[in-house]
Amino acid sequence: MSVIELNSLSSTPAVQLRKATAEPLWFRWLLTALALGFLTLFLLLPLVIVFGEAFAKGWGVYLAAITEPAAAHAIKLTLIAALIAVPCNVIFGLAASWAIAKFRFSGKQLLITLIDLPIAVSPVIAGLSFMLIFGARGWWGEWLNEHDLGVMFAVPGIVLVTIFITFPYVARELIPLMQEQGREQEEAALTLGASGWQTFWRVTLPSIKWALLYGIILCNARAMGEFGAVSVVSGKIREQTNTMPLHIEILYNEYQFAAAFAVSSLLALLALLTLLLKSTLEWRAAKDYAEAARLRQVE
Amino acid sequence: MGFFSKRKKSVLPGFGLSMGFTTFYLSLIVFIPLSALLLKSFELSLADFWQVVTTERAIASYRLTFGASLVAALVNLVFGLLVAWVLVRYSFPGKKIVDALVDLPFALPTAVAGIALTALYAPNGWIGQYFHALGIKVAYSAFGVTLALIFIGLPFVVRTVQPVLEDIDKELEEAAASLGANRLQTFCRVIFPALIPSLLTGFALAFARAIGEYGSVVFISGNMPFRTEITPLLIMSRLEQYDYAGAAALGTVMLLISFLLLLLINALQHWSNQRQGGAK
Numbered sequence: 395m396s397v398i399e400l401n402s403l404s405s406t407p408a409v410q411l412r413k414a415t416a417e418p419l420w421f422r423w424l425l426t427a428l429a430l431g432f433l434t435l436f437l438l439l440p441l442v443i444v445f446g447e448a449f450a451k452g453w454g455v456y457l458a459a460i461t462e463p464a465a466a467h468a469i470k471l472t473l474i475a476a477l478i479a480v481p482c483n484v485i486f487g488l489a490a491s492w493a494i495a496k497f498r499f500s501g502k503q504l505l506i507t508l509i510d511l512p513i514a515v516s517p518v519i520a521g522l523s524f525m526l527i528f529g530a531r532g533w534w535g536e537w538l539n540e541h542d543l544g545v546m547f548a549v550p551g552i553v554l555v556t557i558f559i560t561f562p563y564v565a566r567e568l569i570p571l572m573q574e575q576g577r578e579q580e581e582a583a584l585t586l587g588a589s590g591w592q593t594f595w596r597v598t599l600p601s602i603k604w605a606l607l608y609g610i611i612l613c614n615a616r617a618m619g620e621f622g623a624v625s626v627v628s629g630k631i632r633e634q635t636n637t638m639p640l641h642i643e644i645l646y647n648e649y650q651f652a653a654a655f656a657v658s659s660l661l662a663l664l665a666l667l668t669l670l671l672k673s674t675l676e677w678r679a680a681k682d683y684a685e686a687a688r689l690r691q692v693e
Numbered sequence: 694m695g696f697f698s699k700r701k702k703s704v705l706p707g708f709g710l711s712m713g714f715t716t717f718y719l720s721l722i723v724f725i726p727l728s729a730l731l732l733k734s735f736e737l738s739l740a741d742f743w744q745v746v747t748t749e750r751a752i753a754s755y756r757l758t759f760g761a762s763l764v765a766a767l768v769n770l771v772f773g774l775l776v777a778w779v780l781v782r783y784s785f786p787g788k789k790i791v792d793a794l795v796d797l798p799f800a801l802p803t804a805v806a807g808i809a810l811t812a813l814y815a816p817n818g819w820i821g822q823y824f825h826a827l828g829i830k831v832a833y834s835a836f837g838v839t840l841a842l843i844f845i846g847l848p849f850v851v852r853t854v855q856p857v858l859e860d861i862d863k864e865l866e867e868a869a870a871s872l873g874a875n876r877l878q879t880f881c882r883v884i885f886p887a888l889i890p891s892l893l894t895g896f897a898l899a900f901a902r903a904i905g906e907y908g909s910v911v912f913i914s915g916n917m918p919f920r921t922e923i924t925p926l927l928i929m930s931r932l933e934q935y936d937y938a939g940a941a942a943l944g945t946v947m948l949l950i951s952f953l954l955l956l957l958i959n960a961l962q963h964w965s966n967q968r969q970g971g972a973k
Contacts, residue, residue: 415866417876422783429779430791432772435820436844437797440809443819447812486718493711505715507959511723514951516905518925519944522932523726526733531937533729558722580705590706612799619802622907622925626932639804639908646808646912655812658805665800672800673793 444662447655459645459653460660467633468641468657471549475624475637476617479556483613484606487564492598495572496580506569512561520558521626524551528627547629552637555623560613567609571602604679608672615668619661730948733941745942754924757835761923762903765842769899770892773850780851781858795852798845803908810841811912833915838923841909846899853895854888857965861887890965897961901954905947 417425449456459465490509494502512520527533528545538545545551579601583593599606621639628635630644638657645654734742745751780792798806814821814831824831831837861884869879907925914921922930924947931940 415863415870415876415879425775426779426783426785429772429776430785433776433791433794436847437794439813439819440806440844441797441801443812444805444809486715489711489718490715492707493715496705497708497712499712503959505719507955508719508723510955510959511727511952514901514905514955515727516907516925516928516944516947516951518907518928519730519905519948520726522928522940522944523730525932526729526937526941527726529937531935554722558726561722577705584704584706593705594707615800619800619805621802621804626929639802642804642808643912651812654808658802658808661802661805665797665802665805668800669793669796672796673789 441662441666444655444658447651448659450655451652455652456656456659459650459656464632464636465641465653465657468636468638469660471552471636472618472638474549475553475556476614478553479560479617480610480613482557483560483564484610486561487568487606487609490565491568491572491602492594494569495575496577509562509565512558517555517559517620517622518626521555521623524555524558524623524627528554546627547631547635549635551627552624552635555627556617556620559620559623560616563613563616564606564609567605567612568602571605572598575601604675604682608675611668611671611675615665618664727948730941730944733938734945737938737942742942745939746946750918750922751924751927751943753919754922754927757838757921758904758924761835761839761842762900764839765846765903766896766900768839768843769846769850770896773847773895773899774854774888774892777851777854777858781855795848798847803845803906804912806844807841807909807912810837810844810909814840814913832913833917833921835921837913837915838910838921841913842903842906845906845909846903849898849902850892850895853891853898853965857888857891858884887968890961890968894958894961894965897954897958901951901958904954905951 416422460469490505494505525532525546527535528538528551529535530539530546532546535546545554579597580593583597584590588596619639620637621643624637625640625643628637628640630636630640632644636644638661642654642657642661645651645657737745776795780788780795811818811832813819814824814837816822816825816830816832818832821831829836831840865883866879869883870876874882905925907923907929910923911926914923914926916922916926918927918930924943928940928943928947931937931943
């Protein structure tokens with residue numbers, strides 16, 4: 395009796411449908427194992443080895459490597475570059491997304507493509523381009539030299555290429571979101587008598603805050619980690635124009651592996667923190683979105 | 694009426710200010726530097742330009758750069774689809790962490806990725822030793838370059854396919870099944886066609902990112918001219934010899950290729966959006 399019941403149960407339409415729209419269990423396990431194996435090999439192991447090698451010679455070596463004057467200076471320079479580059483690109487991102495999302499004009503698609511350009515350009519080419527303007531034999535090189543203004547092989551050059559490399563990150567997060575939101579909210583605020591800036595601060599900014607924050611942390615992670623472009627323009631002078639990634643390269647090439655990985659572990663921590671913040675922001679944004687949808691339904 | 698519709702277009706303020714600042718900043722940071730690059734390469738005569746960009750060493754570097762980027766993007770195409778599928782359709786413990794970790798190559802500085810991968814795949818490294826025992830050289834070979842490019846391109850296909858896969862209507866699959874299709878047929882005829890635009894977009898993004906990559910490759914490649922020297926590195930060595938025009942010529946070739954790829958990617962994304970919009 396029970397056998398018959400089981401048989402009839404396993405052939406109900408719902409079960410058949412589930413069978414037809416899902417893979418067999420062994421196949422699911424196989425795919426999951428393959429995917430996780432791939433990710434372990436390419437994501438987890440590189441991360442593990444950074445921390446493994448950093449502490450391979452103990453805490454003493456680790457602490458010495460991240461507190462020695464050259465490392466401390468590299469950390470400071472990296473922070474300075476990011477602290478200038480990120481706000482510049484935030485202002486640009488807000489202006490660009492306002493113009494692109496809230497107004498109609500011809501050539502918009504081309505403008506978006508051009509904003510994306512720095513992502514596709516090789517960092518080495520970015521560095522080279524700035525070199526051709528500010529370098530000793532560049533366009534403005536002679537003038538800069540006469541006035542004793544160092545741009546190449548100095549901090550301003552590092553800041554400039556960092557701005558170039560991280561140029562699109564904030565704009566890219568904001569443009570699609572603001573395009574989707576349209577401009578009814580802003581139009582309503584203006585109709586109710588708010589000024590342009592009031593509308594921006596009180597209506598637009600609150601509705602894009604999570605995407606803006608996400609753009610900022612992404613921009614920051616890239617700014618602090620940039621290597622190729624900075625290595626063209628910095629000259630790699632210790633305690634003067636060395637950023638953290640360049641300091642890592644020098645240590646590595648001097649076979650000071652534990653020290654190189656110790657400084658790397660700081661940047662790896664920054665990357666992990668970035669990922670954590672990103673997930674949190676996505677979660678908050680989804681929550682806000684659901685809340686807004688619920689409110690609309692109540693209305 | 695005509696007046697009215699015009700007013701409706703420009704009711705929001707700040708177009709002049711935001712557009713003005715956008716074009717000014719874009720010119721200053723992107724256009725002027727890149728046009729300096731183009732102008733510098735025009736200092737060469739056409740014959741010289743051609744000679745610089747077709748030296749044997751340059752051609753060997755293109756072959757490595759484009760070959761390794763292509764293989765890496767293909768690997769990412771296959772495994773990116775697999776990872777996206779598993780993340781969207783299946784559940785397993787720690788899935789959220791795995792999902793977040795997929796973006797690691799975006800967040801981890803390339804120099805850190807470079808030395809980590811080199812340490813893993815060097816002849817005495819954790820993984821490299823097994824290859825070494827088999828007589829296969831991973832680090833300091835084209836194989837190693839490809840591995841680094843797989844790492845940096847990994848998130849692109851996953852992140853372009855994932856949202857499309859989440860949006861696919863389960864009812865379509867149920868309809869296919871009730872019409873007698875088996876699981877493989879449903880995948881090949883219903884799910885896969887819907888994913889093609891996003892797969893191509895992800896592939897092109899991963900490829901474009903890979904051909905410009907420098908930081909992670911310099912450590913693992915060994916940088917031997919003709920054998921493991923990528924084009925960005927060749928530009929770097931031209932620069933170190935103060936051959937600015939030569940470096941700019943090679944840079945111009947790569948810049949044009951990047952720009953063409955970017956146009957292609959935008960067209961693909963446009964197509965992908967239209968397809969998604971049409972399906973709803």
